[in-house]
Amino acid sequence: MAKRFHLALLFLLLLCQGTACAQPPATQPTATSVRHKPWVLISTDIGGSDPDDKQSMAHALLYADRLHFVGLVSTPTRHGGRASDLLEVIAAYEKDYPNLKTWSADYPTPAYLRSIVHQGQIEPQPPEGFSAQSSPGTDAIVQAAYRAREAGRPLWVLVWGAATDLAQALHTDPRIVTVLRVYSIGDWNTEQDRAARDYIHRHHPALWWIENDSSFRGLYIDENGRDNNGWRMEDARGHGALGEYFVAARPWGLKMGDTPSLLYLIDHADDGDPTADSWGGSFIRDPMRPQRWIDDPDRRLDIAGYAGAETIRRFQAAIYRDIAARFDRARAPRSPGTPLAASARPGG
Numbered sequence: 001m002a003k004r005f006h007l008a009l010l011f012l013l014l015l016c017q018g019t020a021c022a023q024p025p026a027t028q029p030t031a032t033s034v035r036h037k038p039w040v041l042i043s044t045d046i047g048g049s050d051p052d053d054k055q056s057m058a059h060a061l062l063y064a065d066r067l068h069f070v071g072l073v074s075t076p077t078r079h080g081g082r083a084s085d086l087l088e089v090i091a092a093y094e095k096d097y098p099n100l101k102t103w104s105a106d107y108p109t110p111a112y113l114r115s116i117v118h119q120g121q122i123e124p125q126p127p128e129g130f131s132a133q134s135s136p137g138t139d140a141i142v143q144a145a146y147r148a149r150e151a152g153r154p155l156w157v158l159v160w161g162a163a164t165d166l167a168q169a170l171h172t173d174p175r176i177v178t179v180l181r182v183y184s185i186g187d188w189n190t191e192q193d194r195a196a197r198d199y200i201h202r203h204h205p206a207l208w209w210i211e212n213d214s215s216f217r218g219l220y221i222d223e224n225g226r227d228n229n230g231w232r233m234e235d236a237r238g239h240g241a242l243g244e245y246f247v248a249a250r251p252w253g254l255k256m257g258d259t260p261s262l263l264y265l266i267d268h269a270d271d272g273d274p275t276a277d278s279w280g281g282s283f284i285r286d287p288m289r290p291q292r293w294i295d296d297p298d299r300r301l302d303i304a305g306y307a308g309a310e311t312i313r314r315f316q317a318a319i320y321r322d323i324a325a326r327f328d329r330a331r332a333p334r335s336p337g338t339p340l341a342a343s344a345r346p347g348g
């Protein structure tokens, strides 16, 4: 891979000799910065009646230097969120951007983030799981998959709401299946559009897919399965516009049920092995499908009937510490000599 990159670079240099080689647009991340990062598209039902996606998206943007976001798609289904809800959190990010970029030059510009926001399908799929109509969000998934394939990278699609747009994208162009790495949060999300989820399950058995139906709760529940945890809201309050946005979304506590999909990519565990210990959970392979992973039914990992929840809950304290350090970035610029946050991550 590295050799191929160097050859490509050499070719570009030769191509540029004696010509005014066009610079990439200022709003695009540079090729160097995206070379080793996961390419990520999030399909979210942020807005409407789902305040925890607001917290999840504020969290995602605090880690935007670690990932190459290629799409943020509003897939609201029944409860009212829209692409404007994504623009709202990016507006908060824009206020904090001067501070954030002192911590890492890899934070994307707010203009770039706005350029990758797309409206997905508003209505759930009909019983067959796909429809005749596409949407800008669906098209964004297909196009991002093609760009990823050209770059020789997988495209991570994180499903934080219904699978409506993912199903439609796979129906529109089934060839993208080979480049996708899907991590979906199920349960309530699945119920918002079961036809879409079932279509994917039935018609795309080769899809690389972590389907997390209950492990995700380990991010915010206590040992008795209650929505109760040790997150301290003062670690977000007063920490920039993103901190205030995070608190306002759900002032009584942290609940980011969809975030394990992102944690899976930002810890140091092997992204290619869903069975490994990870902040995003550990899963077992579906005995019927080699490319699909599901919640671990081991009773020792079960919390109050939520299979696999302990695979994430055991890292809760470390995850929260890391998030608090990220909110510090939004609050103030990095002063010279300040060490970057280092945490004990699985695989790190």
Ligand SMILES: [Ca+2]
Residues within 6 Å of the ligand: 044, 045, 046, 050, 053, 160, 161, 258
């Ligand atoms: Ca959601």
